[in-house]
Structure formats: structure tokens, C-alpha cells
Amino acid sequence: MRILLANPNTTAAVTDTIAAAARAVAAPGTEIVPATARFGARVIGTRTEMAIAEHAALDLLAREAPGCDAVIIGASVDSALRAAREMLAVPVLALTEAALHAACLTGARFGAVTLSRRAGYTLRELIDGYGFAARCGGIAVVEATPLDLLGAPDRVGEQIAAAAARLVERDMVDSIALIGAVMAGMPARVQPHLPVPVVEGVRTAVLLAESLVRLGLPKPTQGSFAALPARELSGVDPALAARFAAA
Amino acid sequence: MRILLANPNTTAAVTDTIAAAARAVAAPGTEIVPATARFGARVIGTRTEMAIAEHAALDLLAREAPGCDAVIIGASVDSALRAAREMLAVPVLALTEAALHAACLTGARFGAVTLSRRAGYTLRELIDGYGFAARCGGIAVVEATPLDLLGAPDRVGEQIAAAAARLVERDMVDSIALIGAVMAGMPARVQPHLPVPVVEGVRTAVLLAESLVRLGLPKPTQGSFAALPARELSGVDPALAARFAAA
């Protein structure tokens, strides 16, 4: 099984990090195929970068998804997730959605921890949009950037553990979801210090992708994920435009 | 990996049916360990039987879960699911919860189809209780019993397909969740006639159980699934009472 791990950020180092985490959990026969966005933000952190990444993610998937059995969108904002489910015939997962599903399967109410205040605003919208608001006991923001975390994982890890502990204590959550691609290595670091299960998106997305491939569901022909109709798009990569020709 | 497939109904024939479906999707190294409730309803169909099955499920798990790496509660009412997550240290899945997660991963909005009107009332409460109401586009009830389905799968399958098609057409859902242990074999039958993915609980529960085992999360020591404290219970099976002694 080949799983495309598509990073809608343009920073290859992040792609490498999440690919390593993905490989660590993947089943023996699963190949992780990393890919990095060709344009847009180094590390998506604003609404404007998120909007550009919607296009960048699809541009990347149109080029790299052929030949893969499943796709994971490797950023915490789940760029273009539902569009990708429409555009492609294979299962598509994304980091935050996957982490939230795992958090719900291991806790009656979960808490979410993310990096940087700006991400906190849109994380709430993402949780609401997935319909998980009733299961979310709280969102905590650690004031550090993804680069801070990569540079000083010990120090930022302590902040994350402290924020998670507060969610457990004060907001009475049963599980913790760490939100962000760079969180891939963090559960191993903070779990020993926390009294509830800690999940993150890369590993859970790989497991869910493998699961959905094994379910073998067909491409819908109706509903909002039905295959694309024939259309003419202009000014986009030919691979992306070709997706509309095939209908 | 050993997965206990615990049927909180007392009908061994249903246990056999779901065990076969579970084995069909399980990974090579996964052993499915079937078990059937020692008391209660033949086929849970009323609120009263549901309440008794809460106890019957735990009675069964206390006796049979030791030595297993994960547990699946094999009835559509997800008997004692959260209690089992508290009582046991291994991952616990259940059919309807699993099916709804799969339906959300394959559709922006899902429709649910269940057998018998009486099950429809409580299915809605189950969906609300899991916080999936915002993702549920509709519930359809097929007026047939589980035994009807086992006896005349062709005819009942047609009714199910028709009900699902109406959910797709009128309520604009993107995926269909079939609810009920006896639905295990139904997707293969109805999927060819439906334009959106069809999922059910047995297969998805097996895949999710395998996934959670591979995640290797610790038993919580806080939160509502924290290990049981020491207590003295009376009048219950010694294996169940012993769960409270171990704290």
C-alpha cells in the first residue's frame, strides 16, 4: 500500500519529520510517499496562508496522488480536505481530523493543544466544522511557533504538558489531542507526564488511511464527494486541470 | 493481536455471524475471540433489554477480556461502552460508534439505516450522545427484525437499499452507516446499488481496534476512564467484582 503524505507547507524539513513519524507507525507493507507543496507558506500560520494552501494542497495532490492508495494532508489546518475527497478516488485523511477522531475514541471529552495563538482561532472553527464541538472540553494555546518546537523540543514540550495537564484538571477532559504537524514526535515526550492518553495526527492519520484502504469503499457518484464533472479551468497546473477533463 | 468480540446478546448464532465478518477484515496476525452474553436478551430490541445488557456486557468482558489486546462490543446499542473503557486497560470499540466514525471519515454528512422502529428511537439518542448530531443528515428505519434479515437477506436488503437511496436523494447525505450487528454482511449486498459509500460497524470496529492497539496508548489515571478504585460489589460475578479489588 502506498500512502501519499502531502505537506501543503513548502518546508521540506517538516515533510521529512512527519514522514519519519508516519513510517514509524505504518504497517510493514505500507510505503509512505512524502511530497511538499510547490508554492505558498513555509509554515501555514495565518488565514491568508491557509487560503493559499487550499490551492497548493490540491496542486500537489493532482500531481502526486496518482499511483497512491490513500492520501494524507500533512498540515494542522487540514488544507482542502473535503475538496480532495471530491477530487480523488482514494481515501483522504488529514492531521487534525484524524487526531480528533482518535481523541474521541479514547475520551468522552477531549482537550486540544496547539501552538501559537493565531492557530487557536482557526482550530476552534475546524472543530466546530467537523461537528466535534460537543466533545471538546477545551482548547489550549502554547505560545511557541512550530520552529520554536523543532529548536527546543524539551522546553516547548514542558509547556505543552503543562497546558494539557490544566485541561485535564480544570476542564475535566479524558484525552488530549496535540494539533500541528510538528507535534508528530511530541506524544512520546509528554505522555509520561500526563494522566490521560495523548494523540496526534500523523500516526492516527496513517492508521486510519490503512483502515479505509482495507475497507475498500467505492468512489461516490452522488453526494458532495461525487467525482468531478467535466469543466475547463484556466491558469492552474495541467495535472490539476486534467482532473476535470476525466469526468 | 487478540481482539475479543463480545456479543451482549445471548444468541450465539449472531456471535458467529459477526465473528465471520470480523475475521474477513482482520489483519493476518489478528485473532478474533468471540464470546456471547451469559444472560439477558436474545436480540436486544427494547430499552429494558438495553439496560440489562449494560450489565451483561460487563459481566462478559470481566470474564473474557483478560489476555486480549482489545475489545469490541458486538451490538448496535454499544452496551456499556464507556463503562468498559473505564473497567479495562485495553482499547474498547463498539459497533455503532465505529460505524459513525467511518461514516464521518467518508462523508460530510451521513445517513443511518437501522432495523425496526424501536431501534430508531434509541439510535437517535446514541448519535446525539456521541456528539454526531451535526453530521447526521437523517435516520431511516426499515421495518424488519434482525431475524427477518437473517432469514430473507435479499428482500430486507432491498428495503435497506431503498431507504439508503432516499437518504442520499432527499436528505443529501454523502455516506451511509448501517446500524446493527446483523448488518455485517449487508454492505457487500447493497453497495452495488448505492451511489455513496456504505459502512457498518463490525469491520470498522476491527480496523479501529487494530489501529488503537498499534497506537499503544496508556491506561488513564485521571479522567472519566481512569482505572477503577477499590470497591466492594455484591451479587455480581466474581470476575466482575474482582475488577474493583485490583485498584
Add this chain to the structure above:
Amino acid sequence: MRILLANPNTTAAVTDTIAAAARAVAAPGTEIVPATARFGARVIGTRTEMAIAEHAALDLLAREAPGCDAVIIGASVDSALRAAREMLAVPVLALTEAALHAACLTGARFGAVTLSRRAGYTLRELIDGYGFAARCGGIAVVEATPLDLLGAPDRVGEQIAAAAARLVERDMVDSIALIGAVMAGMPARVQPHLPVPVVEGVRTAVLLAESLVRLGLPKPTQGSFAALPARELSGVDPALAARFAAA
């Protein structure tokens, strides 16, 4: 009028306590018939004990309800409430549901106070399940067990009053619901120290039970509380099994 006060815990001392509170508010012609569960938890405090109590409550009702005009389930987790409404032809009330109704009738938004953190998790689920979330301004947990309260009512009462006062001040609630069978005597103790009405479940359940008996509503023949169909159950008390034979 005879009202069965069925305690799904196995501790007869708690039954006595709530029976005394019930008698104190009952109308002249009302007889309170106390009964204690035959198996299960001494004091229900975990999800596992809650699940067992679902069965224990019905076991008790099937044996003791005949001859009674109404039933009150005397535990804060409202064990098997909806199942009992299905199984029996007489009105069935429960402590937390009753307290919440009273709190809504005396406040635009209520606050709920319960004992022990573990109860706080499931109380929220109970409130959500009844659809009262929009009316609930906050839940406060007092870190004391029911036995602590019975042993040191003054000290625990002070904690309860303090928690309630914070709900009034910070969360701007208009009324307070005390949750828990052992809270039966607590309003008299804390009300003088609190600026809003304080209600608990035993007294309100008696009043609501008397009210529903006087309304004289028929047993439904449709809906999710319709009389039980004929079924064969195994391994349960004959009185409980007989409930399914009568259909």
C-alpha cells in the same frame, strides 16, 4: 397513593435517608415504599457501577413496583430511567431529572453541585442527554464522597454552599440543583446561606410523581415507552423476565 422509592445502590442506610426525606414532603395520603437493590454497588460512583445498576434498578422494579402507583429511582445517576418508563405502566421519576426540572422552573439558568469529581463527568452527560445543556450555567464538584457527607454534614455542607455561591456569582445562575441521593437533607442546611433557591431530587421527585399520578395518563402503545413486546430473556430474575411475557 403508593410510591416505590427504589434505591439502585445496595446500601440500605441510604434508602432510609431518602425515604425519610420523601416522607417529609409527601402528601397525607401518599405512602412511600422504600426498596434497596439486591446486587451491585454500595454507592454508585463509577461508570462500571452505573452500568451494573441499570440492571439492578430494573431487577428491583420488576419485583417491587407491582401495587405501586408511581416509582422513583433513588440515585443521582437515574439508573435505567427510560427503560423503567418502558417496562412499567405507572409514572417513573428519578432524582437528577426531577431536580433539574425544578431548577428550570425556578431559574432561567441553573447551576448543579455534585459530590466527587468522578460524578461530575457523568453528570454533564446526563444534563446533555436530557437536553438541559442550554439551561445549565455551570457544574461544580465538591471533593467529598457521599459517606463524607453523611459523616460530616456540617463541613461538607460548607463546601457545597461555597461551590454554589461561586456558581451564582461567577456563572450568574438563578437556582442551584444539588445532585445526589445523599443531598436529600442538604437544602435545609445550605439554603440560609445562599441567595437563590436550592433544590434536590428526592423531594421534587415525590412531588412530580404525585402530580403525574393525578394527571392519570395512559400507558403508551406506541413510541419508545410503549409496553414491552413478548420476548424470552434468560438468566434474569423471573419477575423481570415475566415483564416480557405479559405483552
Add this chain to the structure above:
Amino acid sequence: MRILLANPNTTAAVTDTIAAAARAVAAPGTEIVPATARFGARVIGTRTEMAIAEHAALDLLAREAPGCDAVIIGASVDSALRAAREMLAVPVLALTEAALHAACLTGARFGAVTLSRRAGYTLRELIDGYGFAARCGGIAVVEATPLDLLGAPDRVGEQIAAAAARLVERDMVDSIALIGAVMAGMPARVQPHLPVPVVEGVRTAVLLAESLVRLGLPKPTQGSFAALPARELSGVDPALAARFAAA
């Protein structure tokens, strides 16, 4: 015990009707004290009349409530209910709120039936405002006026029974709340034709009023129902203005 039954409509014949229904269910020692609004609508049926009735209800209560142990606002739009709870020191009930509580105590989901389309719009807002939306399975409007009902109870009763039966069958509700002061006599008429319990507001309001009086709760000194502060109002009845002087 004296219960003021305050009709915010100006039609004394409606007051007589509901007073008779109230007396039929009141406890032996309970005296029903009927009163009719001094100004406003004959039968409140529009938003404009509802707004005027907010004042008319308080005008009536300020004059007639002294000496009473509880108050019932006798119109389906529950005119000034929360204001009355603030203004008075005794329990205040209202017809629709009471009916909805009874419907929730007898059904997991209720259906509501009201007269005239115009009332349907605001009934939905009332149900939402009380936080009962999650328990409401449907609202049905019978196209008849209150006067039609009083003039031809048989014919309108048949329409009501038919609408209620549809709610049971199609929307799967467990109980029916009849909304409207003139519905007081309707349950006796339609209950024999319906498979689920049918409740209305007058009787349930009397029972709840008696219950709350027996609970003996104090007047709040904080919260949104705290006693009125001293204020000077102009152009209103002296009895109403005097309510603000007493603070």
C-alpha cells in the same frame, strides 16, 4: 392554598374555561382564583398582541397576586413569565412551559400541537427559548382558531388528533403537548384516539404550582429573579408601580 389563575387575554369566557379545568385537578385544599386582563387582546394571536400582553399580565398580577400562594399565567404564550418570577415572591407557572415539562417527563421526545399557523411561529421560539429544542420532535399546526375550537370541539378535536397521530407516526415522538389555553378540555377528548400520553398546560401548571408551593423555596436575592430594586415608573397602574417602591 390559593392559586391565582391570571388570563392575560381580555375574554372572561376563556378565563372561566381554564378555571374549570384548573379546579378539576386541584388538590382539595387548593382554591383557584381566576382573573382576566384589563386591557389588550381578546385572544392573543399575533406578535403585537403578545407584546401588549407582557404588560397586561404584569398589570393583572400586581393587582391580584397579593394574598395568593402561587400564580399561573393562563395563556399559551406564557406572557411575562420570567418578569413575573422577578416581580413576585411566590411561584409563577405558565401554560406552555408547564405542558412542555410534563411532555418531557412522559416522553423522550415530544410533539407539540397548536392552533393557527401564526401561533406556530412563536411556539417554536418559545420552545427554543426554554431550551427544549433538543427534546422537541415536531410542531404541528391545526388551522383553526381558539374560537373555532370552542364552537366545534368535535371537529377541531379530530383535526388535533390527526395532527398528533402524524407526529407520533412520522416524527416518532413519545408524548404530545397541546398548546393553548383553550386546549384545557382537549386531552379527555383526543387521548382515547392516540397511542401516547397527551398533556396540556392548565392541569400541569396547577400541579406544578402546588408542588412548588410545597417545596417552600425562598425569594432569591441574587440572580435574574432577584426582588425588584426601588425605581420610579410612570404611567402604569399604581399597584404595578408600587412593586418597585417596596424594594
Add this chain to the structure above:
Amino acid sequence: MRILLANPNTTAAVTDTIAAAARAVAAPGTEIVPATARFGARVIGTRTEMAIAEHAALDLLAREAPGCDAVIIGASVDSALRAAREMLAVPVLALTEAALHAACLTGARFGAVTLSRRAGYTLRELIDGYGFAARCGGIAVVEATPLDLLGAPDRVGEQIAAAAARLVERDMVDSIALIGAVMAGMPARVQPHLPVPVVEGVRTAVLLAESLVRLGLPKPTQGSFAALPARELSGVDPALAARFAAA
């Protein structure tokens, strides 16, 4: 264009204040026509005064609205807003509703600041009733009366700015709505000290009123704002009663 600015309070000084604010933002051709309630509260601050103001507002509109192209109800409790939309054929706006719309157009989530705790209780109900709960990140109450504000705008302004800053910092809101007629001059005072847009109701209501007049929408003949039917009301001002004669 003539816009009636109808103050349902009886204090003409407040009318003058909001009329000045309204004129400051009105388009060149717009005439602001101020009017003050003939009876009721000086400054509405309790539920009881709110109920009376429902009538007072309509009494005022029935007399003063003829000849105007739009109406603004000039109090924070939006007295009789929906009734006025039914009663009149011209657009009707109100302060809090207008402020909330503006807050939503300038922020993903807004915070609301109001004066006096008592107003906080009903503000939440107003926000819920408009369906804006999901957009509201928090409500802050400044413990000062409207008269305090008029008497010491500097000091109260500082309290308001501090409360708003906490909403931005702790509750992560994107915009601030100041609630209350006397807030009309406050944005100019606090905006320089706050990092997000600050809106209030008078100015936004004027702009929305002008916008709706320019849209030129017809009076509905169906729905809950359809023109009043013919009715006979008693004991109300002839101008108000005449509204029902015209149907």
C-alpha cells in the same frame, strides 16, 4: 428619508443622547425623528420593566411611526422588535440586534460588554434568541449603571475598555459590541485603547435602517411578520388599536 428613533424608556435625556449619535452617522438626506415612551421605566433595567416596555414601545410606534420610512427601537433590550416588524410596513431595527450584526461582520467571534449585572442575564438570552450564541465568545458586565456612565464617562469608559481587553485576551474575540443606548458615545472613547474593532447599536442601526430602506422590500403577507389581521383590542391607545382595524 425619515427614521423614527423610538426610545422605549421615558427619559428624554437618553433620547437626546442617542439622537445626537444617530445624526452624526446618518446620511445627508436622512432625518432622525426622536421620540420618547409615554409610560414605563426611566431606564429599563429589570425583567419587569422590559415586559412593560414591550407595550410602551408599540404604543410609541403606533403614534409616531406614520410618515417615517424606518424605525429604530432605541434601547438595549430591543423592546418589541419582532412585534414591531409585524405591526409596521417599514423596516424596523433595534440597538442590540444591530450591534451584534456589525460585530459579526467585523469579527469571527465577538465579545459583548454591557452595564450592570442585571442586564447581563437578559443579554445572554437576547443573543441566544437571535441565534448568535455560536458567534459570541463572551459577555462581560461592567458594574455601573447607565447614569453612572453619563455622569462619569471617563471612569466608566476605563472599566469598559478593561473588560473588553479581557475578552480579547482571554476569550480570543475579534470584535467588541457595546450593548446599551448610553454606549452611543463610547466607541470613540475606548477604541483608541483596544486592539479590535468596537461597535455599538445606535450608529449601526441607522446604517442598517438606511440600507433596508434602499433595498425597498415589500411588507410580507405571510410568515410571522405578515400584516396584522382585523382585531378588537381594548384599553390601549387608539393609535395602537387602529393598527388592527386597518387589516
Add this chain to the structure above:
Amino acid sequence: MRILLANPNTTAAVTDTIAAAARAVAAPGTEIVPATARFGARVIGTRTEMAIAEHAALDLLAREAPGCDAVIIGASVDSALRAAREMLAVPVLALTEAALHAACLTGARFGAVTLSRRAGYTLRELIDGYGFAARCGGIAVVEATPLDLLGAPDRVGEQIAAAAARLVERDMVDSIALIGAVMAGMPARVQPHLPVPVVEGVRTAVLLAESLVRLGLPKPTQGSFAALPARELSGVDPALAARFAAA
């Protein structure tokens, strides 16, 4: 005042249509500046095109917004609305959001009518995302494309009027929002046949844009619309990349 009317579709003919509608309602001093996307879909109709349009809209705004006092995003999917509010310092409006605000200001509950089933799926998500679900009484889909409407406005107009009438009659809505850029001319056509107000997005967006400009709110420095930080983006138009340099 200059208002940029930015069409994220690539079809200039649609830009011309909505520009004409915008000019028809704009105030005398308002200049409408039309602009058309440089890449992407001719007429956005799928999730994939929506995702690409997020980028296309920002690309267009970064180039064309300088010198304008406000911006309107001229497509029914409100492409990149919140990102644009972050990226720009002037007010940003969008068609569907504007139409929904107008529908709420003219109806207690609104119905929405859109073209083509595929748009119906995402319209519901848009309404939910704005928090307007509680105000939405129903969504109706007319099975016609935007091009069908432009080619046969009479015939499609009849379908739209019929769908709207059903929403008024069956779902009891008070106002109708027509969703879609090509709906700009439709209210004039269908309003005469409908009993409730009909609004669409182009005109209301112009009016709201003018209103917000007149309010003169500052660019936030905190919250999720705070000005962009300094970042380096690659592979995007220099004008868009420059937006991040200016911080």
C-alpha cells in the same frame, strides 16, 4: 467611495452582471470597481473549484484592492472571506454572508434558495459556519446551473419562485435569501410572486460595505483578523507575497 467587486470566477460576463446590479443600488458617490479572477473556475461549482478560488480570490484582492475603500467577494461561496479580512485593512463583504444578514434582519427564520444540488451541500456548511443554522428554516435547491439561469431567466425564475413558496408554506420561513452571484437580478423577477421579502447578496453586500466604511473602524492588531506578520511566501504573485512583507 470605491468598492472593489472581485469575482473569484474567471467569467467576465458574470462580473459584468453583478457590477451592474451593484451599481444599481450603490449610493451616488460610490464607484464600483469590477475585477475578475486570473485563474481557476469559470463558474465555481465543486469543492475543488472552491478550494482553488480561495487562492484566486486573494490573488485578485492583493492586486486590485489597493486604492479601494471596501471589497466585495462576488461569488456565492464567499471565497477566502475571512482570510481577506485578515489580509486587508478595509471592510470585506461577501455575497452569501451579506444575503444571510439581510434575511435575518427581515425574518425571524429565513429560507435559502440556491442553484444546483452540488451548491446545496456546501451552502449548508456555509450557513453552519456563520452560526446562522438556528435561523435557517430550510434550504431549497433548484436544479439549474447559473448558465441556465442566464439563458432562460423566466423559466428558472419560475422554479425559484416555486421553491421559495414551498419554503414559506411548508417550512414557515419569513424571508428568502437567493444564493448565487447570478441571482443578482432575480429578486425583481420573483418578488411579485412571493409573500415574503426576497433578498440576494450583491445589493446587500454593497449596502453593508458602504455602511462599514461609514463606521470607520480601525484595522485590528489582535484577534484572528489582525494584520499579517512578516513571512516569506514562494510561488505566488508578487502582490500577494508583498502583503506579508509589509508587516
